[in-house]
Amino acid sequence: MFVDNLKNFWNNLMSNPIAKKAFYGMVIFIFVIIFIMIIASCSSKKTYTYLELEEKMVSLAQKKYSDKTLLPQNDGGTLEVSLQTFVDEGSLKNIQDIVENNSVCSGKVTIINNNGNYLYLPYLNCASDYKTKTLYDELTKDTVTAGNGLYNEGEEYIFKGENVNNYLKLNNIKYRIIKINSDGTIRALDTTKRGTVIWDDHYNIDRENNDGINIYFQNNINSRIKNSIEEYYNNEEEFTEEQKGYFKTQDICIGKRSYNDFVNDGSIECSEKLEKQVFGLIQVNEYFKASLDPNCTSMASQSCTNYNYFGTMPTMWSITTDKDTSYKAYKINSDGVHLTKTSSTSNALITVRLDKDLIVTAGTGTENDPYLVGNNTKK
Numbered sequence: 001m002f003v004d005n006l007k008n009f010w011n012n013l014m015s016n017p018i019a020k021k022a023f024y025g026m027v028i029f030i031f032v033i034i035f036i037m038i039i040a041s042c043s044s045k046k047t048y049t050y051l052e053l054e055e056k057m058v059s060l061a062q063k064k065y066s067d068k069t070l071l072p073q074n075d076g077g078t079l080e081v082s083l084q085t086f087v088d089e090g091s092l093k094n095i096q097d098i099v100e101n102n103s104v105c106s107g108k109v110t111i112i113n114n115n116g117n118y119l120y121l122p123y124l125n126c127a128s129d130y131k132t133k134t135l136y137d138e139l140t141k142d143t144v145t146a147g148n149g150l151y152n153e154g155e156e157y158i159f160k161g162e163n164v165n166n167y168l169k170l171n172n173i174k175y176r177i178i179k180i181n182s183d184g185t186i187r188a189l190d191t192t193k194r195g196t197v198i199w200d201d202h203y204n205i206d207r208e209n210n211d212g213i214n215i216y217f218q219n220n221i222n223s224r225i226k227n228s229i230e231e232y233y234n235n236e237e238e239f240t241e242e243q244k245g246y247f248k249t250q251d252i253c254i255g256k257r258s259y260n261d262f263v264n265d266g267s268i269e270c271s272e273k274l275e276k277q278v279f280g281l282i283q284v285n286e287y288f289k290a291s292l293d294p295n296c297t298s299m300a301s302q303s304c305t306n307y308n309y310f311g312t313m314p315t316m317w318s319i320t321t322d323k324d325t326s327y328k329a330y331k332i333n334s335d336g337v338h339l340t341k342t343s344s345t346s347n348a349l350i351t352v353r354l355d356k357d358l359i360v361t362a363g364t365g366t367e368n369d370p371y372l373v374g375n376n377t378k379k
Helices: 002-015 017-044 050-064 083-088 135-140 224-234 284-289
Strands: 078-082 106-114 117-126 149-153 156-160 167-170 173-180 186-190 250-253 273-277 316-321 328-333 336-341 351-354 371-373
Touching: 050 083, 050 106, 050 117, 078 083, 083 106, 135 173, 135 186, 135 371, 250 351, 284 316, 284 328, 284 336
Parallel strands: 167 371
Antiparallel strands: 078 106, 106 117, 149 156, 156 173, 167 173, 173 186, 186 351, 250 273, 316 328, 328 336
């Protein structure tokens, strides 16, 4: 009886054009609502890996402070935004609901003004599940007291030896890490050969020709090599504004050295400093400190080339010049350190100072597997 009544109802409904259209419209409407609910349900279940969440934190911080007048205006100034701020503002859902493993996480993004360019550093702490790996922590977890590796020398850590895992890739450029400074920042050498340059070829009154003057900077006048490395920095094809955000300003040591000075005395180079520079060059004493040979005691000693990773690198200018002449600077190659006329040419491999809290996303520091930090996509 019920089935017969249902059939009669259906036949009457379908025989009425207006009722038929209304019925099909209602069915379509219901299906649309169900479809929307399914889509919403899928999107609400979006989960992030820890690295994806770090990237999301950076993008949200960049969006929040798209007006750069709200950011620190002084070089070295910092601003922190907590992960909870993004949740409170509705930019992110409850973190435990969207992160893998349903981890309980806290975190922040630190924004740093580096010479007018901004670096965004995310930090995420999800207890035992995950913790952001910083460059400083990765480097210092394995120090040595003998053989190749990173040595703790007082307030600094220095890489010594021939086969050291001090390779770093930042913004698709390969670096060698020289040391960790006393403040925790990282001193690294860009291995890119950008063409040879002269150290200086100004007219030298002592020589009565253009042998050059071996003063890096004096009375607001640049040497030729200082001009060259500033041109690197200002060339947007070399370094974009985003890439420049990774480079902290540094005080570079420009003291002169006599050929017979004790090789490991770093106070010689740092007897004179030039403040607030972005790029520099290697100091002569840094070459000697990298050697593990105890016989490396003088500039003339060939032993300094032993167990020294600089011996495998391209010939390069140092920033250090000769104290006993007005026209010579020190050049470094696989055979050691040599006094050379500043008017000759060599590679200018730049040194940089990096933040200790840069995130390491991969790598072990070897030549084929360098530490990966920053944006490693091609320019």
